[in-house]
Amino acid sequence: MEYNNEYNLDLYPKKLHWKEGDLTATRTTMWSGPGCHEGCQVIFYTDDDGKLVKVEGDPNSPFNQGRLCMRCLELPELVNHEERLRYPMKRAGKRGEDKWERVSWDEAYDIIEEKVRAFQEKDGPESIISMIGTGRNVSQVIAHNQYANFGGPDLTLCFLSGDSCMLPRTALCYVVMGNQWVADMSQFRPDRYENDPEWQIPECIVIWGTNPVVCNSDAFLGHWIVEAMKRGSELVTIDPQLTWIASKSKYWLRLRPGTDAALALGMMNVIIGEDLVDHDFIDKWTYGFEALAERVKDYPVEKVAEICWVEPELIVEAARFYAKAHPSTIQWGLAVDMSKIGTPTAHAIACLAGITGNIDNPGGNILIDQACGLEFGYNSGIEYLKEGMVEKRLGNSKYNLKKYGFTASSQSDAILEACETGLDEKGDPRPVNMLWIQSSNPITNMGQDAPRIYRAMEKVPFICVVDLFKTPFIVACADLVLPCAMSNERDCIRVWFDPVRSLTKCSSFYEAKEDEQIMIDLGHRLAPESWPEWVKEPRDYMNWRLQVGNCGFTMEELENDHAGMIYNDFRYYKYEKGLLRPDGQPGFMTPTGRYEFYISLFDSWGVDALPFYEEPPTSPVSTPELAEEYPLVLTTGKRSFEFFHSEWRQANTTSRELHPVPYFDIHPDTAAKYGVAEGQWTWIENQMGKCRQVARFNDTLDPRVISTEHGWWFPEQEAAEPSLFGVFDCNPNNLIPMCENGPSGYGAPIKCGMAKVYPCTPDNMRPEDQPTYQVTATNGYTHGPSHKSDEPSFYDQNNKGETSWHKPANTAF
Known part of the structure; x- marks a missing residue:
């Protein structure tokens, strides 16, 4: 439906709560x-009884205009699921045994307080580390909890190598332009699309490394692009x-995974070579164009086509179309981050937008901050x-982007190495x-080299996890588990980009607590001097933060006076108006005051100040001998409508009914070459390890590429080791290394590895052949002594150490 500025008061009153028959409706x-x-x-x-029974989209919301994905519509299934965590639990047996004792919240807090005090006294507060997953507002909660309470x-993204989830792009944007950017779909103004007199429909939208209608990532709703397409965008x-x-x-453009930087440089070669650049923007507002123009000469289209496996004519035509369209915009995604050169890749794409002048203009790439600042x-x-x-902070002495705060978090790989060795990156x-792990399931989803992370956790004396369900990581590694509230059970404010939005609690679930409530309760115990006495509940915390931020409204006013949503006054061309710099001068918040193609900070740090391309660490080009055994390019993390990372895998849900098993996509010709049938369980293996997924034919893939899903575990399987819900069996993160980052510390080769495939057969599908068993009951894939004891493993006792598949070269497990 088209957005209407007037509320449909007959169906949806402009207020927070109302009754519809026997049900209470809450706008949130x-x-x-x-x-x-x-x-x-x-x-x-x-x-x-306060039970959530139905969810609808709010058609009067300018943000989503009533549109919802299936995850929202099926929310009652997960909210009311019988396997949800209901009470705090402490481990009663050994890690991995799945033996738990229910405790009260006070007992749980006592345990945490005792541990925190002891560790602070023994090795300092820096011996306590917080880690976050993705989603909900845990970034604010975990940060305040870590800094003030512990x-x-x-704190960091939970063992995500190279922090490869938006942070490579974010850090790059801050050094190039001093802000983040996003494609302009009129989303930051309440009068959407043609109702906004200033917004222009993008003639060209470049979708780079994301599937927006399915994943809706980075606070960007894929439906917005569909709406622009209806209005003429190509x-x-x-x-x-x-x-x-x-x-x-x-x-x-069907590029080879991991070659995005080369493609962007090749497109710039065309645009600069044919003088399709925006001279006015370049001359007035940018720095380093001549150096960039010289760099892109190294990337002629024929060379780039060979690197990327894209026809040269397509590269030329796409580059011309993007440069000649006015306005044009780029919406980028996770694939940009997930190569070793994630930051240079983002740099190349940022330069592509800059040379065409599509910066902070209507319908271009607009600069944004957190809502209300x-x-x-x-x-x-x-x-x-x-x-x-x-x-x-771990990683600061090694990576300048971390040291100088271009993202305020520690480096994930450095934390893993500290867990393993007890040393920082300097050897101290x-x-x-x-x-303290909140909203993450790292051996299932977020961490690479999942077996390595699993082993490293044995060296950490105390692990506390806050989550919704009992996950493989909880069973394997946690000592204390705290149940957290879901979206409908929370009072808070969402501020990741405009508009400011409220979440209003309308139900509860047993003893599950809001993330904010846990933080507040611990704060008054651990650091009462850091907390106002009156901040007792999440609403108090939100009003405190709004007060500190001089926002001019309370949470209650946001809910009752503004129907839960406030837009700020968004303005275009902020660099012309002195709105980006604290001194009020025109320009960008960079050392030169300009949009930096040549990054002056990188130059001073001895890092390449211009974008460049580098082959992935393992590829047909960089490791041809390895490619003889593992000939296929492996890309991971394909998104689906049903799941959000490792969530929604519970049995008896619509999501699992529609998507019961993990699939990997393979070209039919490639499948035939390796004896794989469609619908067949198939081993995917490389020098790191192996996993298995079900083959799904996809003739749009290059025959040299396979694409796997991520985040799989099986809650219906046995929780205790050696099963762990089958977590390692289907996990492509078994095949991806940690600690292979570029000089910035950002980026990792998550979507550009190598592998081979072969069918699962009775001969290679014995229980002892399964990756989960190999990791949890033996010494990884080396078939050595069990890490749990000095006794020979089941596999060795019965098979005398002989393997039915190639032993990986990397036996560091």
Whole structure:
């Protein structure tokens, strides 16, 4: 439906609560958990017992205009699921035995307080580290909890190698232009599309490394692109597979995974060579264009076509179309981050937008900050750290982008190495005594080299996890588990980009608590000097932060006076108006005051200041001998409508009914070559390890590429080791290394590895052949002694160490 500025008061009153028959309707925002990045406005319907029974999209919301994905519509299934965590639990047996004892919240807090005090005294607060998953507002909660309550400087994305989820792009944007950017779909103004007199429909939308209608990532709703298409926008989609949106595109560039930087440089070679650049923007507002123009000469189209496996004519035509269209915009995604050169790749794409002048213009790539300028992210509560503590962040001494705060988090790979060795990156003692893990399931999803992470956790004395369900990581590694509330059970404010939105609690679930409530309760115990006495509940915390931020409204006013949503005054061309710099001068928040093609900070740090391409660490080009045994390019993390990372895998849900097993996509000709039938369980193996998924034919793939799904585990299987819900059996992260980052510390080769495939058969599908058994009951894939004892493993006892498949070269497990 078209957005109407007037509320349909007959169906949806402009207020917070109302009755519809026997149900109470609550206008609020859906924000995970369970998952998604968006924050769509919804109507939650609860019965007289406070049970969530139905979810609808709010058609009067300018943000999503009533549109919802299946994860929102099926929310009652997960909210009311019988396997949800209901009470705090402490481990009663050994890790991995799945033996638990129910405890009260006070007992849980007593355990945490005792551990925190002991670790602070023994090795300092820096021996306590917090780690976050993705979704919901845990970034603000975990930061305030870590800095104010625990007193340590380290928090990060939970073992995500190279912080490869938006942070490579974000850090790059800050050094190039001093802000983040996003494609302009009129989403930051309440009068959407043609109702906004200033917005212009993009003539060209480049979709780079994302499938927006399916994943809705980075607080960007894929439906917005569909609305622009209805109004005339044409697309260029850069993706190894023909997605639905790629099939609707004017140009689809099927590049080899991991070669995005080369493609962007090749497109710039065309645009600069044919003088299709925006001279006015370049001359007035940019720095380093001449150097960039010289660099792109190294990337002629024929060379780039060979690197990327894309026809040269397509590269030329797509580049011309993007440069000649006015305005043009780029919406990029996770694939940009997930190569070793994630930051240079983002740099190349940022330069592509800059040379065409599509920066902060209507319908271009617009510069944005947190809604209302509120800091509800990784810096929340940082003022409570003791002097000198920030400098102790793991990774700071190795990576300047970390050291100088271009994203306020520690480096994930450095934390893993500290867990393993007790040393920091300089070799100085740095014990890790406690991990606080919130909203993450790292051996299933977020961490690469999942077996390595599993082993490293044995060296961490105390691990506390806050989550929705009992996950493989909880069973294998946790000592204390805290149940957290879901979206409909929370009072909070969502501030990741405009508009500001409220979440209003309309139900509860046993003893599950809001993330904010856990933080507040611990704060009054551990660091009462950091907390106002009156901040007792999440609403108090939200009003405190709004007060500190001088926002001019309370949470209650946001809900009752503004129907739960406030837009700020968004303005275009902020660099012309002095709105980006604290000194009020025109320009960008960079050392030169300009949009930097040549990054002056990189130059001063001895890092290549221009974008460049480098082959992935393993590829047909960089490791030809390895490619003889593992000839296929492996890309991971294909998204689906049903799931959000490792969430929604519970049995007896619509999601699992529609999507019961993990699939990997393979070209039919490739499948025939290796004896794989469609629908057949298939081993995917490389020098790191192996996993198995079900073959799904996809003739839009290059025959040299396979694409796997991520985040799989099987809650219906046995929890205790050696099963662990079958977590390693289907996990492509078994095949991806940690600690292979570029000089920036950002980026990792997650979507550009190598592998081979072969059918699962009775001869190679014995229980002892399964990756989960190999990892949990033996010494990884080496078939050595069990890590649990000095006795020979079951496999060795029965098979005398002989293997039915190739032993990986990397036996560091």
